[in-house]
Amino acid sequence: MSADSDDNESGGAAAEGTAARNEVLIVGRVSGQPELRELPSGDRIVAWRVVVDRPVRRPPEGVRTASIDTFDCVAWTARLRRSALALVEGDTVEVEAALRRRFWRAGGATASRYELEVLGVRRLRRPRRPARPARPA
Secondary structure (H helix, E strand, O other), X not given: OOOOOOOOOOOHHHHOOOOOOOOEEEEEEEEEEEEEEEOOOOOEEEEEEEEEEOOOOOOOOOOOOOOEEXXXXXXXXXXXXXXXXXXXXXXXXXXXXXXXXXXXXXXXXXXXXXXEEEEEEEEEEOOXXXXXXXXXX
C-alpha cells in the first residue's frame, strides 16, 4: 500500500476524520418470550431473540445453508426493558442496536458471544390470533 493511498493501515477512513460507527438495524420476528434477568452485578436486563429470514438464493449443489439468522438482543435501560417485555413471540419488530462482544469466565476459561445492545425497538406487526370457534347454541 502506498503512502498516498486513500486508506491507511492505521485506521482507514476513521483515522482521516470520518467517525467510526457501530450501527445495526434488523427487522424480524421475536422468537420466544423476552426474559427479565438480573446479572451478578445487580443490573437488570431483558434478553430475547429476533429471527431474520435470509434472502432466497440457490446455493451450490450439495451445500446446505441456513435460511434464517438469529440475533440475541439485550435491553439495558428501564424504558427499553418495558418495551421489550411488551413483545410476544411472533411479533415483527424493528431493532436498532450496536453489536457488542461480551466476555466472561466459565469453567476456568474465557468465553464470549456477540449480541445486539438495543438502542431502540419498535413493534411493526403482531401475529394474527386464530379465530375463536363458534359457541354451540
